[in-house]
Amino acid sequence: MKLLVAVKQVAALDEDFEIRADGRDVEADFLIRDVNEWDDYSLEEALKIKEAAASPVEVVAVSVGPEDADEALRKCLAKGADRAIRVWDEAIEGSDSIAIARVLAAVARKESPQMLFAGVQSSDHAFASTGVATAAFLDWPHAAVVANLTYTPGGDTAVFRRELEGGVLHEMQIECPAVLTIQLGINTPRYASLRSIKQAAAKPIEVLSLQDLGIAAPDVGESGSLSRVRRMYIPDKGRAEMIEGDVEEQAARLAQIIKDAIGGAA
Amino acid sequence: MARDPKHDILFQPLKIGPKVLRNRFYQVPHCIGAGSDRPGFQAAHRSLKAEGGWAGINTEYCSIHPESDDTHRLSARIWDAGDVRNLRAMTDHIHKYGALAGVELWYGSSHAPNMESRATPRGPSQYASEFETLTYCKEMDLDDIAMVQQYYVDAALRSRDAGFDIVYVYGAHSYLPLQFLSPYYNKRRDGYGGSLENRARFWVETLEKVRKAVGHDCAIATRFAVDTLYGQSGVEAERDGVKFAAMADPLVDLWDIDVGDIAEWGEDAGPSRFYLQGHQVPWTRIIKQVVKKPVLGVGRFTDPEKMTEIVTKGFADIIGAARPSISDPWLPKKIEEGRYDDIRVCIGCNVCISRWEIGGPPMICTQNATAGEEYRRGWHPEKFPKKTSDDSILVVGAGPAGSESARVLMERGYTVHLYDTAQKIGGHVNSIVTLPGLGEWGYHRDYRELQINKLVKKNRQSQVALGQKPMTAAAALAYGAEKIVIATGSAWNTDGTNCLTHDPIPGADASKADQLTPEQVLEGKKPIGKRVVILNADTYFMAPSLAEKLAVAGHDVTIVTGVHLANYMHFTLEYPNMMRRLHELHIKEIQNAFCSRIEAGRLEVYDIWGEGSKRSYRGPGVLPRDPNKTQRWLDFDSLLLVTGRHSNDALHRELKDSKAKWAENGVKDVYLIGDAEAPRLIADATFSGHRLAREIEEANAQFPKPYRREVAVWGVSHMPEGSTQVEYQT
Ligand SMILES: Cc1cc2nc3c(=O)[nH]c(=O)nc-3n(C[C@H](O)[C@H](O)[C@H](O)COP(=O)(O)O)c2cc1C
Numbered sequence: 001m002k003l004l005v006a007v008k009q010v011a012a013l014d015e016d017f018e019i020r021a022d023g024r025d026v027e028a029d030f031l032i033r034d035v036n037e038w039d040d041y042s043l044e045e046a047l048k049i050k051e052a053a054a055s056p057v058e059v060v061a062v063s064v065g066p067e068d069a070d071e072a073l074r075k076c077l078a079k080g081a082d083r084a085i086r087v088w089d090e091a092i093e094g095s096d097s098i099a100i101a102r103v104l105a106a107v108a109r110k111e112s113p114q115m116l117f118a119g120v121q122s123s124d125h126a127f128a129s130t131g132v133a134t135a136a137f138l139d140w141p142h143a144a145v146v147a148n149l150t151y152t153p154g155g156d157t158a159v160f161r162r163e164l165e166g167g168v169l170h171e172m173q174i175e176c177p178a179v180l181t182i183q184l185g186i187n188t189p190r191y192a193s194l195r196s197i198k199q200a201a202a203k204p205i206e207v208l209s210l211q212d213l214g215i216a217a218p219d220v221g222e223s224g225s226l227s228r229v230r231r232m233y234i235p236d237k238g239r240a241e242m243i244e245g246d247v248e249e250q251a252a253r254l255a256q257i258i259k260d261a262i263g264g265a266a
Numbered sequence: 267m268a269r270d271p272k273h274d275i276l277f278q279p280l281k282i283g284p285k286v287l288r289n290r291f292y293q294v295p296h297c298i299g300a301g302s303d304r305p306g307f308q309a310a311h312r313s314l315k316a317e318g319g320w321a322g323i324n325t326e327y328c329s330i331h332p333e334s335d336d337t338h339r340l341s342a343r344i345w346d347a348g349d350v351r352n353l354r355a356m357t358d359h360i361h362k363y364g365a366l367a368g369v370e371l372w373y374g375s376s377h378a379p380n381m382e383s384r385a386t387p388r389g390p391s392q393y394a395s396e397f398e399t400l401t402y403c404k405e406m407d408l409d410d411i412a413m414v415q416q417y418y419v420d421a422a423l424r425s426r427d428a429g430f431d432i433v434y435v436y437g438a439h440s441y442l443p444l445q446f447l448s449p450y451y452n453k454r455r456d457g458y459g460g461s462l463e464n465r466a467r468f469w470v471e472t473l474e475k476v477r478k479a480v481g482h483d484c485a486i487a488t489r490f491a492v493d494t495l496y497g498q499s500g501v502e503a504e505r506d507g508v509k510f511a512a513m514a515d516p517l518v519d520l521w522d523i524d525v526g527d528i529a530e531w532g533e534d535a536g537p538s539r540f541y542l543q544g545h546q547v548p549w550t551r552i553i554k555q556v557v558k559k560p561v562l563g564v565g566r567f568t569d570p571e572k573m574t575e576i577v578t579k580g581f582a583d584i585i586g587a588a589r590p591s592i593s594d595p596w597l598p599k600k601i602e603e604g605r606y607d608d609i610r611v612c613i614g615c616n617v618c619i620s621r622w623e624i625g626g627p628p629m630i631c632t633q634n635a636t637a638g639e640e641y642r643r644g645w646h647p648e649k650f651p652k653k654t655s656d657d658s659i660l661v662v663g664a665g666p667a668g669s670e671s672a673r674v675l676m677e678r679g680y681t682v683h684l685y686d687t688a689q690k691i692g693g694h695v696n697s698i699v700t701l702p703g704l705g706e707w708g709y710h711r712d713y714r715e716l717q718i719n720k721l722v723k724k725n726r727q728s729q730v731a732l733g734q735k736p737m738t739a740a741a742a743l744a745y746g747a748e749k750i751v752i753a754t755g756s757a758w759n760t761d762g763t764n765c766l767t768h769d770p771i772p773g774a775d776a777s778k779a780d781q782l783t784p785e786q787v788l789e790g791k792k793p794i795g796k797r798v799v800i801l802n803a804d805t806y807f808m809a810p811s812l813a814e815k816l817a818v819a820g821h822d823v824t825i826v827t828g829v830h831l832a833n834y835m836h837f838t839l840e841y842p843n844m845m846r847r848l849h850e851l852h853i854k855e856i857q858n859a860f861c862s863r864i865e866a867g868r869l870e871v872y873d874i875w876g877e878g879s880k881r882s883y884r885g886p887g888v889l890p891r892d893p894n895k896t897q898r899w900l901d902f903d904s905l906l907l908v909t910g911r912h913s914n915d916a917l918h919r920e921l922k923d924s925k926a927k928w929a930e931n932g933v934k935d936v937y938l939i940g941d942a943e944a945p946r947l948i949a950d951a952t953f954s955g956h957r958l959a960r961e962i963e964e965a966n967a968q969f970p971k972p973y974r975r976e977v978a979v980w981g982v983s984h985m986p987e988g989s990t991q992v993e994y995q996t
Contacts, residue, residue, distance in 0.1 A: 015267050032723055071726060191731035194658045194683055195746020 001153045002058045003046040004113035005081070006104055006131070007039040009065055009072040010124040023231045035072040038119025040189040042182040045149060046117055047080045047190070053153040058082045060111055064092060064103050070205055077200035078192035084203070085111075089210040091217040096225035097125070101133030103220060106213035108138055108177075115158065116179045120145050128181070135179035142179040143172065147186050151176075267604035273570050275577050277602060279321075280584065282560055283485035283519030285366055285431045287321040287584065290577060291598040292562055294522060295370035295434070295489070296588035297326035298638060299621060299628040301342040304976040305352040307628070308342070310641035312367070313359030315591055318648075319598030322584075323360050324368035325353070327436060330421035332383035333414075334373040334442075340626030341372065344421050348984035350428045357429030368432030368487065369425045371418055371476075373442040375451075376403040377528050388414060390446045390468070391453040397440075397529040411458065414442070415472050422476045426483050432520065433484045435472055438491040439534070440527040443469035447510060450500045466510050473517040487520040491534070493549050494527050503549045508556045521561045522586060523550045532839025535588065536566065538614025539703035540843045543572055551581040562586040568593075568611045570601045592618050593633040596648050607716055610634055610647075611709040617949045620837035632949040633710055635670060635956035642973040645960065653679040654963050657934065658727070660685060660747035662737045662917065665693020666948050667940020668753030669714040671955030672730075676721035678959065682728045683747065684718065689733045691715040693755050694941075695948065697788040701811040702818065710948065739920035743931040749962065750933060752918040753955060756911045756941035758783040764803035764909035766828050766860055766874070771801075773864030774907055780867060781905045784808050787815075795903020799869060800825045801861050802908045805833040806947075809908045810844050817851035825853065826900065828860030828874050862897055869905060872897045911945035918942060937968050 010033070017030035043061065050057040061076035062085045063069040073084035087103050095103075108116050116138075118131030128144070135142030143160060147169075151158035160180065162170040174180075192200070210217060218224060241257070243250045277289045293315050300308035312323045328342035329335060343349050357367040375387045376395035388410050389403030406414065422433050437443030445451035446468035452459050458467050469488075477486050492507035494500030501507055503525075511521065525546055526533035536545050543566050550563030562584035567573050573585045590597055593612035600609050610633050618637070621627045631637035636645040657680065661672045664686035672684040690696055692711030699708040722728045742750050760783055762774030776783045779792070786792045798821045802809040810832045813823045825831060835841040848855070862870045878892025918938045928934070939958050940951035961967050983990050 034723070034726075075726075188733070191683075191729055191734070193745045194660060194681070194727075195744060197727060198658075198746055 001053070001055065002060060002111060002113040003049060004108055004111055004116045005039070005043050005046050005059060005061050005076065006116065006118040006134070007043065007061050007063050007072045007076060008036045008119070008122050008130075009033050009063065009069040010036045010122050012124070019232055019234075023233070024229045025232055033068055033071065035075050036119050036122045036124075038121060038123070038182060038184060039072070041184055041186050042117035042119055043076050043079060043081065044187045044189040045182055048187060049151055049153060050080070055153060057153045060085060060113065062087070062104065062107050062111075064088070064095075064100050073205050074197075074200045074203075075192065077203050077205075078196045079190055080196070084205045085208060086205050087208045087210075087213065089217070089220070091210060092220045094222040094225070095220050096227045097127045097130040098133050098226045099220045099224040101130050102137055102224060103210075103213065103215060104130070104134045105137035106215055107208070108134065110213065112177070114153070114176050115151065116140075116177070118179065118181050120181045120183050131179055131181035138177075138179065140177050140179050141174050142181075143174055144181045145183045146180045147183045149180065149182075149186065269602055269604040270570075273574055273601060276570065276573055276585065276598075280560055282432070282487075284482060285485045285519075287366060288364060289319070289321045289598060290573070290584050291320045292322040292584045292586050293320050293324060293591045294562070294564055294586040294588050295324040295326055295368070295436070296592070296618075297340065297622040297629065299340050299626050301326065301340050302328075302344065302349040302352045303340075303978075304641075305355040306641040306974070306976050307638070308353070309355040309359040311638070312356050313363060314640050314646065315595045316360045316363035316365035317599075318594075318596035319602055320365055320591065320595075321598075322366045322368055322432060324370055324432070324434070325356065326370065327372040327441075328353075328369050328421075328425075329378075330371050330373055331414075331417040333380065333385040333387060333417070334375075334378045335380045335383040335385065336374060336378045337380075337382035338625035339622055342369075344369065344371070344424050344428065346984075347424075347986050348988075350424050351986065353428040353430075357431075361429065366431040366485075367429065368434060368485075369428070369430040370434040370436045370489065371421050371425065372436045373414060373417065375442050375445055376401045377440065389442070390451055390458065393451055405454075408456075411468060415468075415475055418472050419475050419479045422480045422484075426480045431484055432487050433476060433480055434487045434489055434522070435469070435476055436489050437469055438489040438522075438524050438526075439531055440491070440494065440529075443472060443488075444491055444494075444501065447506065448494060448501050450494065450496060462506055462509055463513075465506075466513055469510070470514055470517065473514055477517055485519040486517065487522055488514065488518050489522040489524065490553075491524055491526055492553050493525045495525060495530075495533055496527075500527070503552045507549075508552060511553050511557050515557045515559055518559055520584075521553060521557055521559055523553050523561055523563050523582070525549050530839075530842050532616070532842060534564070535616060535619055535839060536614070537616045537838060537840045538566070538706035539840050541566070541614070543567060543569060544576070547576065547581050554580060554582055560584060564588065566590060566612055566614055568597070568609065570606065589614065589616075589618060592629070592631045592637050594647075595634070595637075610713050613707045613709045615707060615948075616838035616840065617947060619839055620834065623837035623839070630949045630953065632707075632947070632952060633713065635949075635953045639973075642975070643960075643971075644974075645956075650674060650677040651960070655748075656681075657748035657962075658682070658746070659749045659751060659962070660742065660745050661751040661753060662686075662742065663693065663753030663755055663940070663942065664688065664691040664730070664732070665753060665755050665940060665951070666695060666710060666714075667755075667942070667951040667955035668693070668751065669711070669718065669955070670952045671751055671753060671939060671959045673714050673717050673721065674956050674959030675962065676718065676725065676728055679725070680728075680962075681725060683731060683745070684729070685731045685734055685737060687734055687736055691718065691730070691732070697785070700788060701807075702814045704807075704811070707948075710952070737917060739917060739924055742917065742921060743924065743927055743933055746932070748932060748934045750921065750936045751955075751958065752915070752921070752936065752938045752942055753940045754914040754917055754942040756913050756945040758785055758808075759907065759910045759912055762801070762861070762864070762907055762909050763912070764828070764860075766803055771861055771864060771909070773869075774861075774909075775864075776907055778866075780903065781864070781907060783907055784812060787812055787906060794821065796821060797901065797903045798823045798906060799900060799902040799904075800906040800908055801869065802827040802831060803829050803860070803910055804908050805829050805831070807832065807835060807840070809906075810835070810848060812906055812908065813853045814847055814851060817848075817853050821904075823851075823853045824856060824900070824902075826856045826859050826861060826869070826871055828858070831855060831857070856900075864905065867903070868899045868901045870897050871900050911941070913942050913944060915942050935967065937962075
């Protein structure tokens with residue numbers, strides 16, 4: 001019995017940053033890398049199932065990315081994942097979430113887990129589509145934004161809850177294998193001890209190429225994507241003014257601002 | 267990050283007499299426990315601030331003559347060539363970093379008890395000091411006046427020779443010049459008393475003489491408490507204050523303005539419990555309006571926004587700071603570089619001041635564990651020696667000691683896991699901040715929390731694990747750390763154990779419904795009845811703080827105290843307003859009384875001086891005094907036990923007991939820091955964590971390395987040409 005957990009090494013902006021020369025991303029030097037917050041929860045959910053299981057469960061973490069994604073995978077290994085797989089090929093550069101999903105689906109086919117967990121979204125790009133797109137490529141049932149899960153390993157179905165508006169909960173059942181996207185707060189992610197961090201540093205990470213997965217290069221990267229970033233930019237700052245003076249002066253200034261804003265009309 | 271251009275105004279240079287301040291940040295005179303006897307400490311502490319961007323940096327009050335000797339408290343002195351030599355170390359070091367050095371020339375009159383020199387202080391009229399109540403001065407005649415003014419001149423000349431750029435005539439905190447000005451002290455009927463012109467004469471003449479002596483070489487400053495806060499019986503800002511300022515303006519190059527006196531100088535160095543940043547501005551701005559010379563004001567300025575407002579609105583030209591400069595000697599540099607969230611904000615606890623009030627041990631700071639350790643331990647607050655091993659470290663407990671230790675270890679490059687059961691870094695500070703007036707103490711936690719969160723981003727192997735299960739010895743050993751630091755804090759005693767009897771009090775038991783520890787009060791889960799009795803054997807803030815909190819919430823509060831209630835708050839200058847607060851809330855205090863036993867709803871109280879005063883031998887098993895028969899019952903609905911604390915050291919004991927398993931688990935050493943080692947001030951807990959982090963490579967790092975001492979050296983004379991022979995008059 002196997003659970004596959006997709007994780008992503010996301011990027012956060014440093015205090016100061018610059019946009020790349022081509023205007024389509026932030027200059028890599030200004031990015032701070034970390035594991036996507038949602039993925040901490042999906043890994044924890046998988047580890048909880050493994051620990052509660054009567055029969056052996058294998059938790060496999062997978063990430064699509066260059067070598068720096070190893071950091072995310074090592075974190076998973078330190079917390080208790082049994083294996084880690086990283087898929088990379090130069091051709092994957094520039095992929096959107098659909099192209100990434102194509103790769104993840106290929107890994108899922110290869111590993112044939114009972115369930116694939118992904119985060120609801122990644123904190124950097126926030127498309128919230130990788131998980132569900134993977135399900136589409138696999139033609140597996142899927143559910144998004146799962147806030148509670150009951151699953152007995154080996155079972156054909158899982159029961160989960162989703163939060164709807166106004167505090168209403170939706171309880172549903174799904175056939176396995178399935179893809180679930182996991183919401184923050186579903187559990188309390190654990191921390192790795194120093195010992196397991198050190199041990200994880202020595203564990204192997206399986207690196208797969210496109211060839212290993214039988215994916216043709218044009219099916220990933222920009223050519224394999226359905227969307228394309230035109231530009232990334234910082235919008236002009238809104239103007240704010242601190243209105244000072246006594247109440248009358250403040251009122252007069254405010255009236256003036258409104259007049260200016262509505263133009264000649266007044 | 268670059269600084270916000272709106273703060274540029276704080277970086278504009280300003281001319282003061284013959285000198286130029288490079289910006290508007292100025293360390294006003296404040297004691298550190300160095301004076302002129304610990305020149306290394308003095309030079310290092312002050313020049314670190316010059317490096318950190320301050321434009322002007324002063325000594326503490328600096329006595330001009332043995333007639334003004336503050337022993338047991340520790341001032342600087344510029345009495346002779348020996349002092350000049352020692353103070354030169356400070357000015358030289360400050361000058362290396364392009365800042366100006368100032369000296370605050372001080373004559374104390376009756377406020378200085380002259381316990382070392384045994385000289386007789388002189389004053390405007392004879393009075394017994396309200397601060398040193400056994401010290402009287404001699405009323406000066408005209409010869410005395412001329413003589414003391416010459417002391418100022420001679421001291422000013424020595425100051426110039428010692429390399430000082432700014433020379434003060436110190437007339438704040440009710441020292442001599444202000445004593446002449448204030449009718450509270452000055453009862454004279456000659457040309458130096460009576461009218462404002464007469465009362466101002468001593469000060470004005472002294473400024474004239476000092477200016478004539480050194481005014482070409484040095485900027486002349488005067489520190490003026492423009493309001494002694496007694497109403498008409500002292501100096502009021504809008505009466506004598508503005509008039510004196512206008513009169514003396516031509517004679518000064520810099521006005522250093524504050525308020526208050528010496529006996530209650532917490533009105534100047536206002537604790538955060540009672541005063542916000544900028545609390546003196548209403549007075550400072552009054553003087554700024556009447557003088558032409560640059561004005562500096564104080565008021566625990568830590569926030570660049572507030573500072574900018576002070577300067578742009580014309581309330582003052584220069585930002586004076588004592589405590590903020592102790593808490594963060596690099597405050598100006600951090601503002602200049604736009605590193606606003608790296609500022610270690612002064613929490614206003616006044617523990618720095620407590621050491622001066624106690625009588626001169628080196629100053630300490632709750633926020634900045636390196637304060638006072640610059641020279642003797644070589645600690646720089648912003649620079650850390652690189653780690654010397656790849657040992658990883660587990661710190662159990664994220665309170666003041668643990669979080670400080672983790673921060674410094676991370677700064678040094680170590681991989682650190684900081685572990686706590688609480689959801690937030692800060693330990694007991696998280697609950698202390700909910701006590702009345704102590705919200706700003708939370709900056710201690712905030713600084714560490716923010717820095718640690720930045721540091722774990724730099725080293726992904728490091729981690730902050732909050733909300734965890736209590737750590738066990740087995741889990742700690744198996745954790746995989748080479749070094750384990752235990753910082754599990756302390757707790758209030760639940761059984762009444764206290765500093766007076768060293769034993770539990772019969773019947774004391776905080777697991778009962780009507781008895782509570784301070785933690786239980788702060789937690790807010792246990793109901794508290796209308797009539798509250800606080801049984802106190804602690805001399806700091808917990809009992810009065812809880813009394814205030816509960817009285818405000820409508821309880822009738824009585825404090826039974828076997829120790830001087832809030833005694834340490836004398837030293838932090840919180841005492842006067844704390845007492846006013848207890849008084850206005852109708853909190854009753856039963857002093858010199860403690861408790862012999864507790865029953866449901868009542869405690870037995872006795873007078874601690876109730877036994878016989880005559881001591882005689884009466885055989886074994888019999889007290890050598892007549893027994894205490896003052897016991898009586900006092901009823902309560904809820905009893906608060908503020909009797910003492912104990913370390914939470916069980917984990918450490920267990921780890922020590924399993925020493926045999928250390929090696930097989932790869933554990934090299936285990937340490938105990940902060941309250942878990944022994945309950946203490948937050949400042950000292952923080953220090954202990956910092957100290958361990960700097961010395962963790964030492965063979966026995968649990969125990970501090972020796973520090974460099976500055977003491978008189980046998981065979982070396984203080985005076986350049988002096989002798990050290992034992993010689994008697996013949
Ligand atoms: C530890 C300490 C010692 C002080 N010693 C002196 C002193 O020697 N002379 C003096 O004029 N003021 C002294 N002060 C008062 C400060 O100069 C200042 O007026 C007061 O602390 C208010 O400024 P702040 O709010 O920036 O701390 C001292 C203050 C502190 C904190």
